[in-house]
Amino acid sequence: MKSTTAKRNERIWATIGDIPAGSVASYGQIAEMAGIPRGARQVGYALRHLPKGHKIPWYRVITASGKIAFPVGTAGFEEQSKRLQRDGVVILNGRVDMKQYRWQPDLDEILWKPSAAWDDD
Secondary structure, eight states: OOOHHHHHHHHHHHHHHTSOTTOBEEHHHHHHHTTOTTOHHHHHHHHHTOOTTOOOOGGGEEOTTSBOSSOTTSHHHHHHHHHHHHHTOOEETTEEOHHHHBOOOOHHHHHHOOOOTTOOO
């Protein structure tokens, strides 16, 4: 039987996996969509505990203000910036324009969750 934490992490990872290329979501947005109100920190915890060899697009999760959470100049910041730019997301001064790039799924997308691109099944 899986622990509550494991189940919660899997819901978070599945939600992150649904973020399409060219879009981003905030930690709080992911928490809400995964059924964890006010759980932004739990999203950060789940991201820190991604399984080895995962294909989850972790880099599409940023702060609500559009900032990359890693400090500027760190390897994490550079890697996330590079991956977002490869997705077509523009980063200016370490920020993403949330009005332009925030993932806003429609009701069909939420209800019928398309197969995540990172899922090998």
